[in-house]
Amino acid sequence: MTAMSGILPPELILEILSWLPVLSLMRFRCVSKTWKFLISDSYLVKLQLERSFRNPHILLLATQGYKNPCFLARLCSLPCLIQNPAPYFCGRTLRCPRPYKYLFGSCNGLLSLHKSLSTKEYEEHWVCFWNPATKNCSKPSPRLRLNFGTGVRNCIHFGFAYDDRKDSYKVVAMVLDPSTRQTNVWVYCMGDVCWRRSLMTSPAFLPLDSNGYSVNSTVNWIGISFQEPKKPNFFSYDLNNDTCRCLSVPEFGSKNSGFPAMGVLNGCLCLSLDIERTMIELFALKDVRDERSWSLLVSISYETLNISPYSYKLRILGMLGDLLLLAYSNWDAYTILITFNLKENKVERTRTYKKKFLNHIFSCHYVPSLLPI
Known part of the structure; x- marks a missing residue:
């Protein structure tokens, strides 16, 4: 780093470091006091955070246990999870x-x-x-x-x-x-x-x-x-x-008979509505401060999703391009993750889990960062 700082200006060094993953930067902090000082720079912290948003991750959160419930947090790369909805194989467990x-x-x-x-x-x-x-x-x-x-x-x-x-x-x-x-x-x-x-x-x-x-x-x-x-x-x-x-919520008459669920897709608040146990409609709110900005994202039939009318708690987990990641529960004590292709209007893949692993599942977006506490 000393040799590099003698050749390159500090701004360029910070620019190069900002492209590295957080875990690598945390290891580099241990090299010397100079490295630790540079990697703690507020400009680098902000720039690295902006770059991290290009590699989306989500946290799958699920309850475990009934008498003394606790939460299991599984950190997954969104592209990996959508391609293969198997948290055990493309993520790591975060223990609070x-x-x-x-x-x-x-x-x-x-x-x-x-x-x-x-x-x-x-x-x-x-x-x-x-x-x-x-x-x-x-x-x-x-x-x-x-x-x-x-x-x-x-x-x-x-x-x-x-x-x-x-x-x-x-x-x-x-x-x-x-x-x-x-x-x-x-x-x-x-x-x-x-x-x-x-x-x-x-x-x-x-x-x-x-x-x-x-x-x-x-x-x-x-x-x-x-x-x-x-x-x-x-x-x-x-x-x-x-x-x-x-x-x-968006106007849907009196047909809604299911469990409405909320989520966040591409920075917009989203809502899923169950229409008479036959259709799922997904809406996006372009401006969270303007309820007139609701727009219909997609309407999917239960038949297309290949799910039973007795399923419940359909949730929006994430979206990448035309691929939508959904989860729902059924009465057989299972949770099912679905990757749905919006462009082709078809299910690409599914994965089933026992509820002892994914019970009452929901998700939130996550980006690794160097933000101090």
Whole structure:
């Protein structure tokens, strides 16, 4: 490195290093103090992150166990997984640092982890941030204490996102109080000394997915508003201005009879709707702040997907070019991963797993990064 720095300007050295994978850069940091200083440069960290987005990965998250559930996180290359939907052969398992068992979000290479404590009078929740590439983990956040009041437990759901205006990473906790039918939104910003209650909404909103989906400095959940209990909506919290909106899903009349599911494809919020147990329609929201920007991505019949009308919880996992990766469960205790070719309107390959491996599967995007914690 010393010889190279005498020949090449620092900007060019950083440009060359930015094309290397994070794991290689982490090894090079151990060579000398000069290498460690150079690879810790904020410009290199930012440039390397931008390059990492060209090689998409996803985290497959699945619950294991029933009495004491924990989450299994499997890191997979999206191109590899779509070509061969077999996580055991094209990915590696990420084991959360103790004592955390629940991973609920990914953003720019950082993962957010959750732990809780419950008594008869209250429950406490705290989070931390983990970079598996650098193996660094933050200290636990302050605890968010929720009192039961009338004895009815709260329903709490988490989301993790990056606030681009304030250059900060934030955890959003949506807390439903069943006794008052109100939803409180609490926000924790990395490095803060406490949680901040951002707002309170009424009527309440009940998410159908535990984890919020992050798009363009917003966290979004699909669910049911107590104001319109017969129609699914999605709840969107905007980190830029600490506001929330309850937005409508695409118009589909009264035909929807299944489980609506949300996902993120190519930076857009996506929604899958089950139409009378015969069709799956996938919609994309071009602008997450404009509910008029919904567009139909594809409509696929159960017959084309070769799935039973008794299947449930179809989920959007990822997309690469014309290839779409989907997952669903059936009543025979199996989870099936499907690669579907949108251009040719056909299933290319499937893979079946016992639910003890992939139970309640969902996914989030991941890019390895050198971001410090």
